[in-house]
Amino acid sequence: MLIRHPLIFKALQRLAPIPPEQWARLEGFLRPRRLAKGRAFIEPGQPADEAAIVVTGLFRFYYTDQDGREATKAFRGPGEMLAAYAELLDKRPSRTTIEALEDSEILVVRYERVTALYDDHACWQELGRVIAEDHYRQRERREQELLLNSATERYRDFLKEKPELAAKLPQKLIASYLGITPVALSRISAPGRRKKKAR
Amino acid sequence: MLIRHPLIFKALQRLAPIPPEQWARLEGFLRPRRLAKGRAFIEPGQPADEAAIVVTGLFRFYYTDQDGREATKAFRGPGEMLAAYAELLDKRPSRTTIEALEDSEILVVRYERVTALYDDHACWQELGRVIAEDHYRQRERREQELLLNSATERYRDFLKEKPELAAKLPQKLIASYLGITPVALSRISAPGRRKKKAR
DNA sequence: TTTCGTCGTTAACCTATGTTAATCCGCCAT
DNA sequence: ATGGCGGATTAACATAGGTTAACGACGAAA
Structure with a gap:
């Protein structure tokens, strides 16, 4: 079993136990992409149909409202996930910009590839659940900060x-x-x- | 197959397809509880080891900070879920109060009962994932409102x-x-x- | 009924943050 | 080096929202 991205494998492994032969399936879907500083992984209006894992670099997530005001939602670096998450789940166009703050390398997967895995092995459901729970914690914490x-x-x-x-x-x-x-x-x-x- | 809580079953069914025989397992764990107006489902310091579904009534979720200031996180009514969700996931004591705003009826389940189901059938992983995703959407939306x-x-x-x-x-x-x-x-x-x- | 407490409103004043603008500084391209 | 540009700082002023207090409406308890 060849594992081409051991760091990524380990990062996900900490979230949910993925059997190596299952991992191979996801890994086959990962496509490397480089983004120069200033370029966006996704911008408002674009279909939110991809997710990615950061290998190297740094990204900023932000909303832009109708008056052009920006609000930064998060920063993400190596081992973390890139996705306009809510829009991805809803299969709607992105309202979020995810911009590279440095020259970056990421591994991209089409989200439908991931949802297809859900039916194949419960470990993917579990990974999806744990990722959602993780995202939830981050947002709740931030909401509390903003309110109090x-x-x-x-x-x-x-x-x-x-x-x-x-x-x-x-x-x-x-x-x-x-x-x-x-x-x-x-x-x-x-x-x-x-x-x-x-x- | 006797389904004692058809409304609850239907509500969850919309989130993820639960086979009736699986549903019976969860239903066996549900315990009805009544909460008079003003009483709390959970308060800060208490172990966050239960979740519930509202049958009738209305609840308020709120944080209290060290200075005694409150921030209301959400209101939830019939068919919706009660839980100090982040603390439940983290197995930590609640920092949240969930208070009945009206006389209410709920169905309570110990969270460990639910996690035990995760290993039995992938539908429970899926339900857990969809619930987490749902919670995420609510928080993200609110974060955006608060920021912009x-x-x-x-x-x-x-x-x-x-x-x-x-x-x-x-x-x-x-x-x-x-x-x-x-x-x-x-x-x-x-x-x-x-x-x-x-x- | 009276009394009391809670809630919503209004007012006066206070503080945090927004807005605009000027200045300065470091950096990059010519 | 020279010029220009964006980011950080500071100032002056504007505004949203917090704090406290007074008051009236209402409903529960006596």
Whole structure:
């Protein structure tokens, strides 16, 4: 049994036990793709029919509303999954942009290939379930942060939980992730001299 | 094959095809419970080891932070599921309160009963996956609302999407769901002479 | 009935964050 | 180097929403 992508195999293996012969089936569907910095894996309007695993690189997920305002949903790196997930499940066009922040390598699979596996072996149902549960936890956590914490608290938590990301991302992207403007983030993070508005 | 809860069976059936003989196994685990208005299905600190389906009634899910502030996560009614979902998955104590807003009837199952079914028949894996995906969609949608929309817009959307709920819930609970104070909601909703329009 | 508590509204004031704009700085391409 | 550009900072001002408090409407308990 040749396993061409042992790191990916191990990453999924931690989520659900995939028998090697089943893994071979998925692996046969994976297609490598390179995305230069600035290019998108998917953009609004495009059919959300692919998913991918990051091998190297870094990606940003974001919504854009009708007024052109952006809100960053997540950052994802090696071993993590790329997909406009809700739209993929709903078989609708993407409303999300997934953009490479660095030159990146990913392994792409058509989602229908994955759903086809569901009927073949329960391990795929399980993997699908665990992935969905994992996505759920991330969203719930973030919802709680947004509902209960101030921007200052959210920034502090971000620094604590993703120090590597915080170090290499430009402030404007961090601000977008926190749901505030770069100006507001600068007030929070900069050594800025708080002063009274004398009047 | 006796199906004691045809409505519940149908509700789940829409999510994933459960063979009747499999359904009988889950049904054997369901225990009816009544909760008077004001009582909680689960509260912070309690082990999150049960899930339930609402037969009649209405429930509110909310977080409470260390400062005692509440944030309402969701409302759920007949045919919908009750569980401190993330904590259930993580086998951790609840951080969520699920409170009956009316006298309610539910069918309770220990979560370990459900996970035990996962190994018996792939339909349960599928049901688990579809439920997780469903929960995911709800959270993602809400995250997007919170990141991109003002309180006024969120209120307008809530009225449009859940008019029945909006009609019977006290304003303070709607405010908590929107992530604002009752005072702020009153400014938005009251006949008070505000001539602002949503963005 | 009276009393009490909760809820919704309104007002006054406060604070966090948005908006716009100016400045500065580092970097890249000519 | 020179010029230009985008990102970060800072300032000045605008606005949404929070906080506190007063008040009236209502319903439950006495």
